[in-house]
Amino acid sequence: MTTARIDARFAALRAEGRAAFIPYVMAGDPDYATSLTILKGLPGAGADLIELGFPFSDPMAEGPPIQRAALRALSKGMTLTKTLQMVAEFRETDQDTPIVLMGYANPLVTRGFATFARDAAAAGADGLIVVDIPPEEADPLADALEAQGLSLLLLSTPTSDDARLKVIQRRTSGFAYYVSVAGVTGVKEANAQAVAPAVERVRKASGLPVAVGFGIRTPERAAEIARVADGAVVGSALVDEVAEAVDMNEDVTLRVLSKVESLAKAVRSARLASAGTGNAARA
Template sequence: MTRIDAKFAALKAEGKKAFVAYVMAGDPDYETSLEVVKGLPGAGVDVIELGLPFTDPMADGPTIQAAGQRALDGGMTLDKTLELARSFRETDDTTPIVLMGYYNPIYNCGVDAFLDKAKAAGIDGLIVVDLPPEEDEELCIPAQKAGLNFIRLATPTTDDVRLPRVMQNTSGFVYYVSITGITGAGEANAEDVAPDVARIKAATDLPVIVGFGINTPEKSRAIAGVADGAVVGSAIVSKIGAGKPVAEVLDFVRGLAEGAHSA
C-alpha cells in the first residue's frame, strides 16, 4: 500500500473528502517553494501535487505556464525537484506526494534511473499528462512495478467507449478534469461535474478527485460534495506568482482545504 492508498483509506474511514493542492516545484525559487510545500500538510492538504517544470506544458494555462518558467529561470531541474521532495520527507513521512508533469524530462533522465530517484526521494505517484494508455509500457507499467501509483486524467470528452481504456492500469485515484480546456480557463460547476463523476465511479473502485476551475472554499466544498475530493492548482499558484508571503498563501490553502473537508 502506497502513502496515497493509505491516505484515501484513512479519509474513507473518517467519512471525509480529500483536499489536494498543486504547486510548482521551484516557484518562485527553491527555498520559498520548499517552505510552501512543507507548510501544506499543516494547512489541511491531504495530498501534494508537485509540478515538474517543463518548457511546453500543453495542458496548462498562463498561470501555471508562468510558474514553470519562473522555476526554470531559477535553475530548477528534475533532479532539484526530487531534491525538494527529499527535503520535505526529512520532516514528513506520511503526506503523499504526486509528481505531475510531462514525459520529456523523465525520458531524458531514463525511465529506470528516474524511477529509482523518485522512489528514493519519497515520490508516491505520477501524473504524466502526455502519456496516454496506449503508451503504458513506456512508464506506467514500470512505475507500478516500482511501487508508484500511476494516476490518469479523465475529462468531459472521455466517453463510455474510451473510459475503460483510461481506467486500465490506473491506480491511487482518478483525476477528473472538470472543464474542457487548459488549467485556469474556466470555473467548475458541481451540477455539471456530478454525472460524469458518477459515471467514472461506476467504472472503478478508485477515488475520483476533481480539479480545474476550483478557486474558492465554496467551490471546493461544492465540488468535493459530488466527488471524493477536490484539487486546486492555479488559484494557489497565482498567489505565489503575485509574491504573497508564504503565511498568506498557506492561509488561502487552509480555507480551500476546510471547504473540501466540510463537504
Template sequence: MSVARIDKRFAELKAQNTSAFIAYVMAGDPDLETTFDILKGLPAAGADIIELGFPFSDPMAEGPTIQRAAERSLAAGTKLRDVFALVKRFREIDQDTPIILMGYMNPVEYLGYDRFAQTASEAGADGLIVVDCPPEEADALSDALDANDIALIRLATPTTDADRLLTVVKRTRGFIYYVSVAGVTGVKEANADAIAEAVARVREAANLPVAVGFGIRSADSAASIARIADAAVVGSALVDEIKHWLSSRDATEQTESLLENGTASAKVLEKATVLAQAVHSARLAAKG
C-alpha cells in the same frame, strides 16, 4: 509506502466521510527554498495530498497561471534532480502525506523510465501524473513505475466516452484525476452539478477514488466539488498567490511594506487553509 500511502489516506478520509484536499505547487516557483517552505507547511494547512509540479517549457494543458509558474521555475534554474531533492527533504519531516509528481513526458523520457521511477521512489514520491502520456503508449512507463510501487495516475475528461474510459482506467492506481472542464487549468470554473454524473461513472469504471481538478478557485467551488468527489484539486488559485506576492514586491522598494506583505509561502499557506477547511467541512455543511 508509495501507493499504499495514497490508499491509506483515501481510506482514512472515507471513514470520516470527508473529501481530500489536494494542493498543487510548482517546484522552484519562485525558488526552491520557497517551495520547500510551502511543502512543509501544507499538511498543517490542511492538505491531504500534495501534487508537486516539475517545470516544462511547453505545458500544453496549463492556463496562464501555471505556465508562468513553470517559466519562473525554469528561469530560476530548476532541474528534475532539484524536484527529487525537494521530495527527499520533505520525507525527512513527513512520512505520511502522499506526494504526487505532475508534469510532462519530455523530462521523464530524457531521464529514462527506469531511472525516473527508481529516483522518484528513493526520494519518497508516491505517484506520477503525466499529462501528455496516452494510455496506449504507457506500458513501458507503467512497468517501471509498478516495479518501484509508484502509482501512474491518469486523467479522464468530459470528452472521455465509455469505451475510452476503459482504456484510461487500465493500470491506473491511487486515484483517477477527472478534469472538470474542457480546456486548460485555471481558466473556467468547475460546475459540480454538471459533472456529478460523470464523476460517478468514472468512479464505477475505475473502482478507485476520483479527484476533480481544473477550475476550482474559491472556497465555494472547492466545497461543491468535495460533496460529489473523493478529492478536490486546487492549483492555479494557490500559484496565483505567488504571482500576486511577486507583483506586490516588485511594485515597492519600501522594506516596511514588504514585511507587512509577508512571504510568498505564507500567502500560499493562508489560501490553502481556507480551501482545505471548505473541502473538509463540505459534507457536514450539506447535512446541516
C-alpha cells in the same frame, strides 16, 4: 499496484466521511527554498495529498498561471532532479502525506523511465501524472513505475467515453483524476452539477476514489466539488498567490498557506454526499 501512502490516506478520509483537499504547487516556484518551505507547510495548512508540479518549457495543457509558474521555476534553475530532492527533503519531516508529481513527458524521457521511477521511489514520491501521455502511450512508463511501487494516474476528461474510461483505468492506480473541464488549467470553471454524474462514471469504471481538478479556484467551488467527489484539486489559484505575493513583495509562503487553509477548511466542512456510492463502487 498502488502505493501504501495513497491508499492509507483515502482509507482514513473514508473513515472521516469527507473528501480530500489536494493543493497543486510548482516545485521551485518562486525559488527552491521558498517552494520547499511551502511544501513542508502544506500538510499543516490542511493538505491531505499534494500534487507537486515539475516545470516544463512547453506546457501545452496549462493556462497562463501555471505556464508562468513553470517559467519562474525554470528561470531559477529548477529541474526534475531538484524536484525529487525537494520530495526527499519533505519526507524527512512527513512520512504520511502522499505526493503525486505532475508534469510533461520530455523531462521523463530524458531521464529514462526506469531511472526516473527508481529515483522518484527513493525520494519518497507516490504517484505521477503526465499530461501528454495518454493511455495509448502509457505502457512503458506504467511498467517502469509499477516495478517501483509507484502509481501512474491517467487523466479522465469530459471527452472520455465509457470505453475510454476502461482503457484509462487499466493503467491507473492510487486514485482517479477527473479533469472537470475541456480546456487548459485555470481558465474555465467547473460546474458541480455537471461534474457529479461524470465522477460517478469514473468511480464505476475505476473502482478508485475520484479527485476532480482543472477549474476549481474558490473555497465555495471546492466545497461544492467535495460534496460530489473524493477529492478537490486546486492549482492555478495557488500559483496565482505566488505570483501576486512576488509582485507585491509580500511573504509568499504566508499567502499560499493561508489560501490553502481557507480552501482546506471549505473542503473539510463539506459533507461527502456520495460517500456511500463511492464505497460501494470500491468494494
